Amino acid sequence: MSTADAVDREVAWLTSTGDGLPALLVSAGGPWDNVQAYQPRTPGKRASNLYVLRRGIHEKRFANVRRMASYEFVLKLIWPLSSGQGIAEADQRAFDAAVDLVLTRIGGPVGDKSHGGRFLSVAENPEYVNVRFTDPEQTLGVAEFHAEITYFADDTEITG
Numbered sequence: 001m002s003t004a005d006a007v008d009r010e011v012a013w014l015t016s017t018g019d020g021l022p023a024l025l026v027s028a029g030g031p032w033d034n035v036q037a038y039q040p041r042t043p044g045k046r047a048s049n050l051y052v053l054r055r056g057i058h059e060k061r062f063a064n065v066r067r068m069a070s071y072e073f074v075l076k077l078i079w080p081l082s083s084g085q086g087i088a089e090a091d092q093r094a095f096d097a098a099v100d101l102v103l104t105r106i107g108g109p110v111g112d113k114s115h116g117g118r119f120l121s122v123a124e125n126p127e128y129v130n131v132r133f134t135d136p137e138q139t140l141g142v143a144e145f146h147a148e149i150t151y152f153a154d155d156t157e158i159t160g
Contacts, residue, residue, distance in 0.1 A: 001156060003057055003069050006119075007037045010073055010153070011052050013115040014105055021109060022101040024050065031098040039076060046143075048098065051076040055150070068157050070125070075102065075149040081140075088140060095145050103129060106151060115153070122153040 001009070015035050017028045024030040026048075033047035043049055055072040062068075079095040081088060106122065106129055108114075113121050123129050134146040 001118075003059075003071075003155070006057075006069070006071050006153070006155065007052050007054050007073075009118040010115065011035060011037045013118055014050070014052065014102075016116065019109065019116070021105050024101060024105060030101060031094070043078065046080050046082065048080060048082075049076075049078040050102065051078075066157060068120070069155040071153045071155065073151055073153060077102070077147040077149065079145040079147075081143045081145075088136065092136065092145060095147070099131060099147060099149070102149060103131070106149070120154040120156050123151045125154055126152060 014024055015028075017023045017025075022030060024032045024035055026033050031048060032050050034044060035050045035052070037052050039051040039053065043051075053074040053076060055074045058070040058072075060068050060070070077095075077099065079091070079098065081091045108122065113124050115122050129149060129151040132148050132150075136145055139146050
């Protein structure tokens with residue numbers, strides 16, 4: 001494990017199945033067509049996309065040779081108007097339900113906030129997850145809704 005693979009480790013957690021938490025990918029019964037590390041140059045259209053990005057790395061050094069990295073993860077969510085009903089309100093409700101599943105997955109199972117051992121802790125220091133929805137008025141013209149979820153993860157200790 002290193003700071004370079006933190007985003008991929010988080011994607012591995014978000015796409016996991018069979019652990020009692022909701023699946024996120026459509027192929028496993030979830031609402032998201034795509035969950036991937038980093039945003040592509042040309043994102044897929046008319047699909048629900050969740051991109052895992054990293055806004056920052058904070059590295060704490062102590063005892064001369066020990067260090068621990070913390071990451072600020074940003075999930076960029078893109079949700080198309082696709083209810084088939086032509087009703088933006090129905091699509092916003094579906095988006096809210098999909099965001100709720102992501103929040104449940106980030107929270108992890110009771111007693112394990114390490115995302116299956118991939119990190120020391122996630123959303124524990126600070127202990128909040130922040131969701132910011134873009135005003136629909138700004139994105140209805142391109143027939144999609146946007147939101148960002150931010151939270152922090154502490155990595156396991158690195159020596160050297």
